[in-house]
Amino acid sequence: MKIGELIIVLDFGSQYSNIIVRRIRHLGVHTILCSHNISIYNILSKKPKGIILSGGPFSVYNNNAPLIYKNILELNIPILGICYGMQLISFLFGGKIESSKNKEYGKSYLKIIDEKNPLFLGIPKKSIIVWMSHSDETKEISEEFKVIGKTTSCSIAAFCHKKKNIYALQFHPEVSHTEFGMLIIKNFILKICKCNANFKLKNIIKKSIDNITKIVSKKKVILGISGGLDSFVAASLIYKAIGDSLHCIFVNNGLLLEEEEKSIDKICSIVKFPINIINAKNQFLSKLTGIIDPEKKRKIIGEEFIKIFEKESKKIKNVEFLAQGTIYSDVIESSKDSSKLSVNPIKSHHNVGGLPKTINLKLLEPLKKFFKDEVIEIGYILGLPKYLLYKHPFPGPGISIRIIGEINEKKISILRKAENILFQELNNYKLYTKLNQAFIILLPIKSVGIMGDKRSYEYTAILRSINTKDFMTATFSNLSYEFLEKVSNRIINEVDGINRMLYDISSKPPSTIEWE
Structure with a gap:
C-alpha cells in the first residue's frame, strides 16, 4: 500500500458511517474510520488524500453536539460533508441551520443545479433519487460557497466552496438507494482526491486468516452455527486458519422454519468442517413462555445460546475462543457506546455485546468489520456454494421475532x-x-x-x-x-x-x- 493512498472518515455517530468506509473500499482505496475529535497532528501523520465528515443524529446548536476545529477545513485536503457533516461545514463558515418544516426521511429527488461540478460528473440526469435522513437543514451559506443541488423541501441540498475542494451533501450518497450515489463517491475519491485503487478484498482475507492463525495458535475454537451465511463464512475463514481445531455447534432452538432445518442438513453435507447438532427446543420455548417484549426475547435467546456453548465447551479440552458470525450491521444496530456518539441501540443482536463473566473464553469475530455484500464476496472467494451465498438471511433469534x-x-x-x-x-x-x-x-x-x-x-x-x-x-x-x-x-x-x-x-x- 502506497503511503498517502488513504481516506479518513470522521465519525459523528451515523449508523451509515461504516457504509461510507465500505463504499470507498469497494473502489479499491484504503479507508479508515476515526473519531470526530481526532487531532490535526494525527490527521497529518496519516497523510490522507481526502476527509469525509459523516452524518449524525445531532443538531449543530445542541450543547452536546460534536464539533471539529475549523482549521481542519483549512488543511488543503479535499473534504466532503454528508448530512450532519454538511451542516457542520456550513455552521463553521458562518452559515445558518434551522429545524426543517418538512423533515425528509427516505426517498427524495435532487435537482442538480451545477451539472459540470466535478462531484456530479457522468450523471446523465438533472434530477436523481436521493436518500434523506434529516430534521435540520442549511438555510443560508457563506458567500465562499455556492449551491449545486436542491430538493423540493430543501433549497440547499448540495453546495461547494468556490475556490477550495470542499463539498457538502444533505443526502446520503453512500446508501444503495441513492441514484448514482456510488458515482458521486467515486468522483470525490478518484477525481477530486486523486486516489489510486489498490486495496483488494483478497488481500484482506489472507491477512484475516494469518491473524486468526497467530491469535489462536494451538488452542481450540468453538463456534455456533446459526444456519445463515454469516456464521458459515466465519467458520470457513477460521477453518482455513486452524483446521480441525475449530469445533462447530448448531443449536436447534425450536424457532426455525422447516426450510431452515432442511438447509442445515444440506449445508452440513457440503462443508468440510464437522458440525455437532444439539436439540434444545424445549429449553428455549420454556424460557420464552409469557415473554412479549422483543428485547427480552432476544436477550433470553442469547443467554440460552451462551449457556449451551458453555456446557459444550467444557466437553472439549483446551478451548480458549468462542467464535461468532457477527457482521458490521449487527454491531452498528446494537451499538450503545457513547464514545462513538451512538444514540440508543436500534435493537440488540443475540451475538453482539461480548461474553458474560461466567464464560472464560475469548471472543473471536472475524467478520465484525464487514458488511453483508462483503461477506457474500468473501464466501465466494472461499469457495462456498451459491446456494448458501444467496440464501435469504434468517435471524439468529429465529421466528421468535x-x-x-x-x-x-x-x-x-x-x-x-x-x-x-x-x-x-x-x-x-x-x-x-x-x-x-x-x-x-x-x-x-x-x-x-x-x-x-x-x-x-x-x-x-x-x-x-x-x-x-x-x-x-x-x-x-x-x-x-x-x-x-x-x-x-x-x-x-x-x-x-x-x-x-x-x-x-x-x-x-x-x-x-x-x-x-
Missing part, C-alpha cells in the same frame, strides 16, 4: 406453514434469487372473517419482502398483484389460524427489516 407478542407452539406452527407457502410461490414465480429477503410476520391481532359461510376470528399476517445491497438500507419489493394475491389466497385457505393478509411497504429507514 416474527411472532409479535407471546410465543407458543401453535403460533410457531401457523407461521411455519405460512412461510412454506411463501417460499413455494417465490420459487414457482422464480423470484427467490431476485429478492434479498422475504418472510411472514404473525401479528397478535385477530379480525373477523367469513370462511365456508361461517364467522371466523383469526390472526392477521404480514408479508415482508425487501431489496437491498448491504442490509443497512432497504426498500420494499415491487411484487406483482398476481403474486401477492396467489400467496394471500393460499395462506388464508391452507393455514388454519390466519384469515387476513397484509403487505408491508415500508423502507429502512425509517423502519427496520425485521419487525422486532
